[in-house]
Each structure stands twice: as structure tokens, then as C-alpha cells.
Amino acid sequence: MNQLKEDTEQKIIQAAREVFIEKGMDGARMQEIADRAGINKALLHYYFRSKEKMFDAVFQDIAMEIIPRFSQQVKNTQNLQEVIGSFIEFYNNTFRQNPFLPQFFFHEIWQHPDKLAAFMKSQDVDPAEMLKKNQHRIPQSEDTEFLGQHMIANILGMTLFPHIARPLFQRLFFENSDVVYDQFLAERTDFLMKFISGSIDLDAVKFDENPDDDF
Amino acid sequence: MNQLKEDTEQKIIQAAREVFIEKGMDGARMQEIADRAGINKALLHYYFRSKEKMFDAVFQDIAMEIIPRFSQQVKNTQNLQEVIGSFIEFYNNTFRQNPFLPQFFFHEIWQHPDKLAAFMKSQDVDPAEMLKKNQHRIPQSEDTEFLGQHMIANILGMTLFPHIARPLFQRLFFENSDVVYDQFLAERTDFLMKFISGSIDLDAVKFDENPDDDF
DNA sequence: AAGCGATTTAACCAAACGGTTAATACTAAA
DNA sequence: TTTAGTATTAACCGTTTGGTTAAATCGCTT
Numbered sequence: 219m220n221q222l223k224e225d226t227e228q229k230i231i232q233a234a235r236e237v238f239i240e241k242g243m244d245g246a247r248m249q250e251i252a253d254r255a256g257i258n259k260a261l262l263h264y265y266f267r268s269k270e271k272m273f274d275a276v277f278q279d280i281a282m283e284i285i286p287r288f289s290q291q292v293k294n295t296q297n298l299q300e301v302i303g304s305f306i307e308f309y310n311n312t313f314r315q316n317p318f319l320p321q322f323f324f325h326e327i328w329q330h331p332d333k334l335a336a337f338m339k340s341q342d343v344d345p346a347e348m349l350k351k352n353q354h355r356i357p358q359s360e361d362t363e364f365l366g367q368h369m370i371a372n373i374l375g376m377t378l379f380p381h382i383a384r385p386l387f388q389r390l391f392f393e394n395s396d397v398v399y400d401q402f403l404a405e406r407t408d409f410l411m412k413f414i415s416g417s418i419d420l421d422a423v424k425f426d427e428n429p430d431d432d433f
Numbered sequence: 434m435n436q437l438k439e440d441t442e443q444k445i446i447q448a449a450r451e452v453f454i455e456k457g458m459d460g461a462r463m464q465e466i467a468d469r470a471g472i473n474k475a476l477l478h479y480y481f482r483s484k485e486k487m488f489d490a491v492f493q494d495i496a497m498e499i500i501p502r503f504s505q506q507v508k509n510t511q512n513l514q515e516v517i518g519s520f521i522e523f524y525n526n527t528f529r530q531n532p533f534l535p536q537f538f539f540h541e542i543w544q545h546p547d548k549l550a551a552f553m554k555s556q557d558v559d560p561a562e563m564l565k566k567n568q569h570r571i572p573q574s575e576d577t578e579f580l581g582q583h584m585i586a587n588i589l590g591m592t593l594f595p596h597i598a599r600p601l602f603q604r605l606f607f608e609n610s611d612v613v614y615d616q617f618l619a620e621r622t623d624f625l626m627k628f629i630s631g632s633i634d635l636d637a638v639k640f641d642e643n644p645d646d647d648f
Numbered sequence: 649a650a651g652c653g654a655t656t657t658a659a660c661c662a663a664a665c666g667g668t669t670a671a672t673a674c675t676a677a678a
Numbered sequence: 679t680t681t682a683g684t685a686t687t688a689a690c691c692g693t694t695t696g697g698t699t700a701a702a703t704c705g706c707t708t
Binding site for chain 3: 257
Binding site: 242 | 456457458460533536539540542543546547549550553559560564576577579582583585586587589590591592593594595597598599600601602604605606607617620621623624625627628
């Protein structure tokens with residue numbers, strides 16, 4: 219009985235997860251979640267009292283799955299190269315399996331930033347503190363006091379972008395081919411590592427002086 | 434009369450724009466749009482037949498405002514440095530004024546990618562073609578045939594990220610201070626230009642070997 | 649097999665939603 | 679000032695929505 223209960227709860231969470239991620243909190247319908255879970259709609263309210271509470275549970279479920287796994291992966295690395303490498307690989311794997319996930323997270327970032335930040339704190343995930351701890355190892359720049367923040371933004375941005383913009387980017391630059399895009403993503407880890415360590419010569423890159431090109 | 438008509442139409446579009454951007458297509462309510470425009474709800478259907486058509490109009494309105502302005506700004510530049518510079522500046526300005534805009538675009542990217550791609554084509558905005566035109570000026574790499582795509586992803590990612598993740602990023606790394614974050618954004622153009630041209634020495638950046646740090 | 653709490657369902661509900669209608673107010677031309 | 683078309687509104691409508699309820703079913707204990 220207890221086993222069955224856990225079972226249904228998991229079926230519901232799984233279905234809710236799919237729908238919430240694909241459609242967003244507002245676009246999701248309780249009926250569709252019930253249908254996908256293969257149960258009656260009233261059961262949703264039996265397990266989770268309201269749509270909002272259900273969404274929170276789903277979010278927690280997802281975050282608990284992603285954040286600690288990522289956190290541990292980073293912990294086991296020591297220099298920047300390693301961090302970046304495992305970081306990019308982690309995201310490539312995660313998002314290839316769950317394409318809607320980034321959009322889902324960004325929606326939360328904008329609609330409930332405090333809740334999200336509080337959740338991270340509650341899980342002892344505190345990037346700022348980690349930055350502070352390593353401040354003395356980051357070279358001082360006369361240009362900025364935010365070198366660490368800039369670099370984190372760079373790495374996150376470059377890693378995430380091909381995933382969060384995939385549908386458009388794939389259409390614009392890869393003839394909408396999944397295969398080619400996956401190839402592009404696969405070689406990206408190496409490319410970024412080289413790019414970040416400054417070994418790619420960009421002075422050679424010049425744009426056409428012909429002014430009639432679009433974009 | 435014609436003047437008044439244009440007036441109300443603009444009032445509606447303006448209000449709809451706000452609500453759609455803040456709440457998304459699904460989260461937006463026709464009543465709220467009417468309220469913000471200071472008119473009766475039925476008028477919305479008088480000008481735009483349905484919610485969906487109204488959303489399309491709003492989207493077109495926004496896209497027509499952003500894309501050509503950006504397109505022109507890029508056209509007037511010749512080398513990569515200039516492109517990147519004007520590009521970053523453009524986004525910093527645009528998104529500081531419309532913080533919800535990136536989220537809005539990404540939602541469209543995932544929910545209606547074909548519509549978006551078609552719209553760009555209809556506006557003669559074709560980044561792929563521009564890339565092809567300049568292919569011979571991009572250095573050939575033995576590692577990848579997608580150097581151009583990688584670089585565009587890098588620049589877009591690094592530029593956009595601090596905007597699309599702002600609520601969380603600002604809380605985690607800037608004690609949620611608008612002033613400090615704006616300062617961070619302001620110095621970012623310079624930082625990125627230097628970073629991209631490879632003049633920032635990252636070999637000096639090493640992470641602490643102490644394994645008990647979070648993140 | 650009877651009893652009992654936990655689980656599941658069909659039927660229902662009030663509120664909110666996008667959209668319609670019919671009547672009114674406005675504007676400009678005659 | 680009448681008239682005709684446009685713009686605007688109040689009231690209404692059917693549907694969908696998240697949520698409730700009361701009854702049925704299941705699984706276990708005695």
C-alpha cells in the first residue's frame with residue numbers, strides 16, 4: 219500500500235514535470251497532467267493540495283536532481299580548465315536530455331527569484347562564498363573588481379546559449395538539422411576550452427566591408 | 434477620428450506589450466490589458482479579433498523595433514571588434530530598458546520557432562547568409578568547420594546571459610544591488626572586448642584546492 | 649469475512665476566462 | 679441639424695479552469 223502510494227506520487231510528479239516544463243506554470247493544465255499520469259484529476263489534489271504546491275514540488279524535484287549533481291562534479295576539480303570542462307560537459311548532457319529545462323529555470327528566475335535564491339541557500343549552494351574564498355587566487359585587474367563574476371557570466375553564457383536558443387539557432391545556422399547541431403554541441407567543449415585559454419587567434423577574423431549584408 | 438483610432442490602438446498595443454512581456458502569452462489576461470489601457474475589454478476584440486492575433490501584433494511590434502535597429506547598427510561596422518562592441522552596447526541599452534524582453538523572446542523561440550524564423554526571413558534578416566558571405570575571411574581551423582557559429586554563440590551568450598539571468602545573478606553575486614549590478618553591466622563591454630581578443634591572462638586563475646567549498 | 653483506514657473515482661461547483669452582442673456615444677460630412 | 683458610419687461600452691454567454699465532495703474501491707488487520 220505504501221509502495222503503491224509512492225508509485226502514484228512518482229507517476230504524478232513525472233507527468234507534472236513533463237507538462238510544467240513544456241508548457242510552463244500558466245500553460246499547464248491539471249487535466250493534462252492527470253491524463254499523462256493515467257489517473258483521475260482529483261487525485262492530483264489528494265496528493266498535492268493545489269496547482270501551485272504541485273509546481274513547487276516539481277521544481278524542488280528537478281532542482282534537487284540538478285544542483286547537487288552539478289555541485290559535486292565541480293567540487294572534484296581543482297583548476298579552472300577542469301571546472302570549465304566538467305561544467306560544459308555536464309550542461310551538454312543534461313540539456314540534451316531535457317531541452318525545455320533552461321527555459322523552465324529562466325522562467326523561475328524572473329517570476330520567483332527570491333524563492334529560487336532561498337532554495338539554493340537551503341541546499342548550501344552559495345557561489346558567492348566560493349568566489350570570495352578564492353578571491354586571493356584570482357589575479358587583480360586594474361580594470362575591474364568583478365573579474366570572477368565576469369568569468370562566471372562568460373562561461374555560463376557561452377555554455378547555456380546554444381541550448382536555450384537552440385530552436386532558432388539550429389534553424390538559422392544549421393538548416394534545422396538535429397544531427398549537425400548535436401555535432402556542433404559535441405565539439406563545443408573543446409572549442410570553449412581553447413577559446414577561454416586564449417589560443418584562438420581572432421585578429422585574423424575580419425568582416426566583409428561590403429555594407430549590403432543583413433544581420 | 435482617424436487620429437483617435439490610432440491613439441487607442443497604440444494605447445492597447447502598449448498595454449498589451451507590457452502585460453504579454455511580464456506574464457507571457459498564457460499568463461496574460463485580456464481584462465488586465467484592457468485595464469492598463471484604460472478601455473473596455475470588448476474594444477480589444479474590436480481592434481484585434483482574438484488574444485492570439487493581438488499577441489502576434491505585439492510581437493511584430495516589438496520585433497520590428499528591435500531587429501532593424503540592431504541590423505543597421507551592425508551594418509555600419511567593419512571589423513569584428515566594432516561589431517562586438519556595438520552589439521554589446523546595443524543589448525545593454527535595450528535590455529536595461531526592457532528587462533523582461535529576453536525571457537519573452539526565448540519563450541517564442543521555444544513555442545513558435547518556425548514563426549520566428551519566418552518573420553526574420555520576411556524582414557530580410559538572414560545571419561546565415563551573412564556568415565556564408567564572410568566565410569572566406571574567417572580563418573580555417575583544423576578543429577572545426579563551425580568557427581563562425583561558435584563565435585556568434587559565444588558573443589550572444591556572454592552578452593545576453595547577465596541580462597536573462599539578472600534576478601538570480603544579482604542576488605547571488607551582487608547582494609541584490611541594482612546600482613552595483615548596473616556598474617557591472619556598464620564595464621562589461623570593455624571587459625568582453627578584451628576577453629575576446631585574448632588579452633586577459635587566465636593561466637593565473639587557479640581555484641582553491643580546498644575541496645569543501647560549495648557550488 | 650468483517651471492519652477500517654487509505655486510495656481512487658465520477659460528478660459536481662463556483663470563478664475566471666476569452667469572446668459576443670446590442671445598444672449608446674462620438675465625429676464629421678451633408 | 680440631420681445623418682451615417684465609427685468608436686466605445688455594459689451586459690451577457692458558453693467554455694474551461696482549478697478545486698471539492700461524496701461515494702466507491704482497494705489492501706490490510708483481526
